[in-house]
Amino acid sequence: MGTSQAEPDFVPHRLLRGGHVQTIANFFLPRRIALPPSEARLIEVEPGVRVLCHCHWQPDRQRVLTVVIVHGLEGSSDSLYMQGIAAKGMATGMNVVRMNQRNCGGTDALAPTLYHSGRSADIAAVVQNLIDQDRISRFALAGFSMGGNLVLKLAGEWGREGPTQFKAAAAVCPAVDLAASADALHLLSNRLYESYFVWKLRRRFHEKARLFPDRFDTHRLRGVTSLRIFDDKVTAYYSGFTGADDYYARAAAANVLDRIAVPALILHAANDPFIRILPETRQKILANRNITFVETEDGGHCSFLAERSSGDGHWAERKILQFLQKV
Known part of the structure; x- marks a missing residue:
């Protein structure tokens, strides 16, 4: 044990x-x-x-x-x-x-x-x-x-x-x-943290699109208001996962x-x-x-x-x- x-x-x-x-x-x-x-x-x-x-x-x-x-x-x-x-x-x-x-x-x-x-x-x-x-x-x-x-x-x-x-x-x-923590981050009591992370991630993605315009499309940020949505529309999409659930399931150390x-x-x-x-x-x-x-x-x-x-x-x-x- x-x-x-x-x-x-x-x-x-x-x-x-x-x-x-x-x-x-x-x-x-x-x-x-x-x-x-x-x-x-x-x-x-x-x-x-x-x-x-x-x-x-x-x-x-x-x-x-x-x-x-x-x-x-x-x-x-x-x-x-x-x-x-x-x-x-x-x-x-x-x-x-x-x-x-x-x-x-x-x-x-x-x-x-x-x-x-x-x-x-x-x-x-x-x-x-x-x-x-x-x-x-x-x-x-x-x-x-x-x-x-x-x-x-x-x-x-x-x-x-x-x-x-x-x-x-x-x-x-x-x-x-990962999934449980992303969902906890979206709780009302944690919105300050989530808003900060999403703001930082959105800003970084805009920079990535500026540097690699043929690879990244900032239109994918439309409607991104939470970490889970960002991971679904951006992280998973550009990293070979089918969506946020697939990403969280495969990337978690818990496995x-x-x-x-x-x-x-x-x-x-x-x-x-x-x-x-x-x-x-x-x-x-x-x-x-x-x-x-x-x-x-x-x-x-x-x-x-x-x-x-x-x-x-x-x-x-x-x-x-x-x-x-x-x-």
Whole structure:
């Protein structure tokens, strides 16, 4: 059986209690992050498609653990949580690679395609580049929200057949049940978040159509007022799915969680406003002895803001690195 921690050591900041408060505060509160210099690297993940990674190397990059971190929907390598965990990882002696998904981090022109929750093969291509070019001996994957779904999906797809260098995976508030989470995002109480995501996605699609006018048609944005409709009319249409339901069903990490064969950590807040874990998915998680499932009462979505007496107050980033230090 997997390990479940119902009462972990997370204590929310006394002024930041509640799922919405945590989520919104994490978005607006400023952070000072001393991030070491990085090597910018463009990696081809399929013919004609490149992603931008920012690699932070220790002096002996081949010997130490390399952590590849993946951002969430409409995030980038510059998202504060990406920078925060990168700085902490470097401070603990790890290599850290901040990976941008396709089109993210100012790279719309580098891919005539869209990014989505099923593109776990892009992460595999990045990892293979690091193995071939940098001769890394050990690596782990870490992801937030959509990125969490991607790293868990890849870990499950690899199963016991992944690279020998693959040692662990970690995910913060992973969207492993895509349909349920998209529907939760459309609840009236979550419309602020959905409106923000849809605005960002629409803006990006307009940019993609400007760069690739023969490939993308902005008329498909007519009537797009929710994430599910966007995924139905745009994501699925341009990515080989028959519709949103087909996309959500095929891209969800929930399908392969039972096949994860390396130590894996899943952090989930019970009051996450829109990430849902279905009962059958929860059973898969708990039945896999390789997965440590930590569920907190508070924490919101990818927030987990604690008192600053516990480091810088960003509990999830610290928790992930503590887990990875043991592999």
